[in-house]
Amino acid sequence: MNATWLSGLLRRRPLRIWGSAAGVALTVAFLALLLAFVSAGRANMTLRAAQSVPVDWQVLLGQNASVSEAEKAVRAATAVKTVLPVGYADVKGFRATTGTGASATTQTTGAGKLLGLPPGYAAAFPAELRSLVGSTDGVLLSQQTAANLHAGVGDSVNLLRYGAPPIAVKVAGVVDLPNADSLFQAVGAPKGLAPQAPPDNVILMPRALWDSVLAPQLLARPDTVRQQLHVRLATVLPNDPGRAFALVGKLANNVEARLAGSAVVGNTLGAKLDGARESALYAEALFLFLGLPGALLAAALTFNVAGASATQRLQEAALLRVRGASDTRIVRLGAAEALSVAAVGLIVGLGVAALLAPSLAGTSLDLTSVLWPALTGLALALGAVLLPTLAAVRSSSVVAQRQAVRRTGAPLWQRFNLDFILLMIAGAVFWRNAAGGYQLVLAPEGVAKASIQFEAFLAPLALWLGGTLLALRLMRVLLQRGVLSRLLSPVSGRLSQIVAAALERQGPLLGRGAALVALAAAFALSTSIFNATYNDQARVDAVLTNGADVTVTGNAAAPAGPQLASLKAIPGVADAQPMTHRFAYVGADLQDIYGIDPAHFTNVSHLADSYFKDVTATQALAKLAARPDALFVSQETVNDYNLSLGDAVRLRLLNAKTNQYQVVSFTFVGVVREFPTAPKDSFLVTNAAYLAQITGNPVAEVALLKVSGNPQAVMSAAQALTSTLPGIQVTDLNTVRGRIASNLTAVNLAGLSRIELGFAALLLAGATGLVLALGLAERRRTFTVLNALGAKPKQLSAFLNGEAWAVVGFGGVFGLVIGLLVAQTLIKLLQGVFDPPPEAMLLPWLYLGVLLLSAVVSTAVAVAFAKRASGQKVTEVLRAS
Template structure:
């Protein structure tokens, strides 16, 4: 009975304080649930996309003399299998073709075979560029080396046997060549093997006729593999569980076929990388989410602390009337459970809305709710029950009733804890940034993820130190510089500004709390918005780097896109179309991609970042290349491998259109390219298209890059329609590439998290400023009533109210924006390894920040209006109530 009466009286007389506490708990619960949901959704999406995009899950290679039928049966016993297909490999000592009156010969290569059912199971292993799939096929690079087309005859040289001839039916691309030709059974530390440059694809029957005799003579030159597709729907949704399941099944298979076959667990390797993505999502949660959760919790504590004097007075009255320590704690516990339950329910309702933004299922939302709900109850108990227990200890009734006491500087301020923490943050940041901390590593193309949790020390110390420094500075300005505050308050208080400034200086501790909460909330909103905008902008840059432009037509040497340039430039929505060559060149014995560009035109369609190049801006590098006809830009890896210096002459071997053989073409090394549109991340070359065309007598460009004025996906559809009847070309738009990159190792899709965080940032900022101000007014209703009773005019009271609002709003915006920009800069610097390439500057979302400032000002104005309305209540009634 007593507990229900106490709660009902609080709801009647302390409704705004209860509402503030419930709101703080709700924001904390909702943000925790939303962030937990983000982790769940991100990891589930990563797993689904990784599994779906895996071309071949397992490659099982029987050793010579093993029983293939038994091995196939063991595969079915080790895991839930969707399909098993055979692939055959043979080694050739070289290929030869006679085309255009010349004879072309290649070095060693591979001849592979698989049946029609293979491509139905693994459709991404092969892409037709020209001709048909109805006979022998040539890989794209092999066709370029032999200058062969569908209908030409190619001679396959066999070790120890006479050569055979086949008639080519089509030219294809092998997108998954790295995995398809990998060395099965190699140790993990072994360097990746490059796929062969020369590949012929036959039907199984023809392969057996040609290479079964070779296998009898040279058993080591032929082999067979089982390519396995696992039952993907049966795999767990979380990457760690899926990795454990797939790896365990692979180990089971290895135990069954011990000594009889070798197993390459491609899906397990991919899921292992996705586990790293899960770590990365966790890092984003810690860096971006925890400050918001901490701020929502701090808001809850600040709301309860703002009524500390009234709470202590209530306790002293209860103790005077005989209430025991246990009864008082019971009342506080009931209040805590009430606001905890209310805040948790409201927070879960907000989290349900967030779940829709993230696309969470009911199970995912329930999982997030199970994490957040206990946190809300614990927060409420800590914010309400702990202060009550603390105030009961070591306080007499008379001291508890005392409203005014001697104010001493806090212990942390006397010892300079804020300065110590900021110094520690600077040292930790310098150590992490100077050592080139990267959260995602990909050395030599082999994905590996490492999380250095010591890097969290810098932002953690910065947030705590900056909050304490803010309290120090605010107290110094408000309590120690009334003249400066008076000038600031003149627009709100007019001629009363000196009096108001002096009065407010006596309440500096209360006001600094309001300024600090508003500033920290604005800092969180600012830092989150800037980081997310920078991150999303760099994801777009990464997509542009991968795709080359808004829309790109990828042709081949056999079927170049360049001849269709005039047609593509007229497609509605295309504002610029620029050709770009894509050929191959030998640097020594290393075959690399070489791109021929028109330096003066490339930037009409492609966006080049200064970070793509070393030692100069993109504009300066392109100008230098344009001024040097035989100049070449070389990737960093090639410069390192071949120990090149600027100005060196480089003799590259390129295929000539005259005799279709590789000939030496001299270039001069003029610069280093770290990245380049459509180029691989390791080794590549960039040169003038005119010089390459003249040296090779092959003018058409393989690619066409296009800039669009509308939606790239829609324009890409029009481009495909314009290219109907032109074989061997692929059209890609930047939107589809962004979707792929958003689920890759180096990036996590932040769109859902961004919307949630920025929404909560506005709510927390508005609540911190307006709610703290409104509750401060509620605490001083008695003071306003007394002022009214002694003759203070409504305009004078309004001047006091407006001055407090102006002080909190101005201080919060000034300090918050400054801290937010600094925190965002620190996050971007610490997470530089996430960006590819790193951002040149921070991206400032002025529209969003303007909205945050507007909401803060609006909430402060609402609090002032609320206080003015309350101050107009009858003075006698208000004094009786108090």
């Protein structure tokens, strides 16, 4: 009998079966893709964290520790790719005399670091050193040390040792230390202390020479000489960054235990995985929060599809009972329908997810991505299809089951004012978090740390649900005959009064349909706006890091400025502007100073208002242009030196003509928080023309290129053009964006956006078309009778268009308002995610147009379906009913 029953349903009620199965399939596919994306995101964060670490472990050895024993302990604890011993030593400073005759000058630095690198170090740990000038073998000066000593390749530098006389060495090259923070980390320092700044003066040399040079100092001051093992692990890490963090920590502890306290492991990889672990927690919360409403919406669609057939189910249960079917038999038939819906929904949903997962989520479905969505789909099918059958069985009599119209009071949620309660919760949470300067993600300077408060998610979620319930309450007012007749006059014409009276009787059903449309529209709108704003801010963040579409970064020895005309002539370059990047002493603190042309800088780069304090970007540029010596200072420097607007700031800058530092006065005109290519902490911004005048050096070190063509082609051409210049570096926006994509402020939502936005369009189409089609199908008896009584097509269209307008029009308008509010709430609460915060919401007009088109098309199809169904013969419709 089950097979006969299902066969009859497929023939007579196909929309009910396939509609419910479609809702289950959407829910299952959406959840499966979402979980696959989260799983791929975790694995990607772990991989990026491991790849971004220059040295996995820095094992600091005690004074009496044996290098060979320490290396043996490391290799015994885990699989290792590379272990190399590095010597660290403190020295009093460095001294160099440059020039000849009367122009000879002597520069002496303060305390510095002397590193001894073993053979093959640069190849084993390539991220630690970047060659600028000369060779990578021999004695190497860091870039800042070379600038402080005015020394270059071939010059002699005296090492001022502790407990031993100075000794001269010859410079073979100048290098940059991109990861100086980790290279000079305080291994074994107590947790909670601020990370120490890397030294300004560093010289690197071969380990054999280091041993020879430091031998006298080791005897006199052994406390100033230390050794570290730099380790690259070969351990296979779990995909989850939390599990990877725990594993790496255990392995580091194992090494320390094997060495019995004679060494301390500086677990750089563990610190990075710790940040990735918390970033993954944030990303998972963000993904689930943006995706969970979609899953709830798909489930609501399924329940609405099943609920639209409630009258049919009551009639079917009554007919079965009249023909002698027991309650158990009726429940079994309902269970067979539910299981059939679940089977079709699971097969279609998981099949679609398996096909789309590699392209949308970047991975294949795993057990977790299949199991939980499958269980959810099964529960959804049973709840949506079987529960109405159980309700019909519990009815007291056949007459009660056949009763189509019942008196109903206000729903329970309305009697308890749940909509107002949810809106008050949303307002209170939003006010508490936004007014209190709350940030979902807190990232202290120097170390990526995340502090997540999940209650912040209550605000947009409560607003989404509470706004929809309020819309449902308002629908009761709008569906009253007097109000509705005026609203329907554009689509129902002179029949608006009659159509309004008919729709008023269907108020609860139409209200539920409109509420579902509002939910779908609000979800699609808020998700698309948030994702568009987020992705645009990721681009802005990349511009902040790189400076422009393509940036050519030179140095004092090989500036990019002289190549500006040639760079501008590259095909695809729309504009090119120079930017001066040098160093200035603020008191004893050496800081980056940037010189720009305020009239043309924004031709190639982007300046947000949030970069400056109390002024807009336009006003800041105007302040720079108003006076040559204008200086913008970072907030940290303002706090450290207690500066006030209008103060004279005296900086020490290197004069190109005298090769000496000279004191130059600037006027403090404002605070700059962020600036393209600048570091996060302390830096200065001034006019390039004034900087060139006072230093006697008009050449800019950096060239910023605005690209109208292919950035990769422009970058390749710029690299070829500057290939003969030592130490010059060319970077493009896309490369930088990919590199920073593992940071808290640049989680890549591209895959999630495609998943969410695609399903949002399907859900909106389903909410408008499928629900409307089901509602119209339930009333095809009425429409067919009207047709048989002589209703003209235009008159029949007035009823159909009126119902479509009530469901889709009202629901769409409410969804538009709710979606905009939810999107604004999301962006406001997640300001800490953006770097810099967005200045306004970004509306994805193309996608919104696609949404509108999908809603219109699905509505038109549903109305056309109802018109065709109303043309059937009355006897056929009555027999089918």
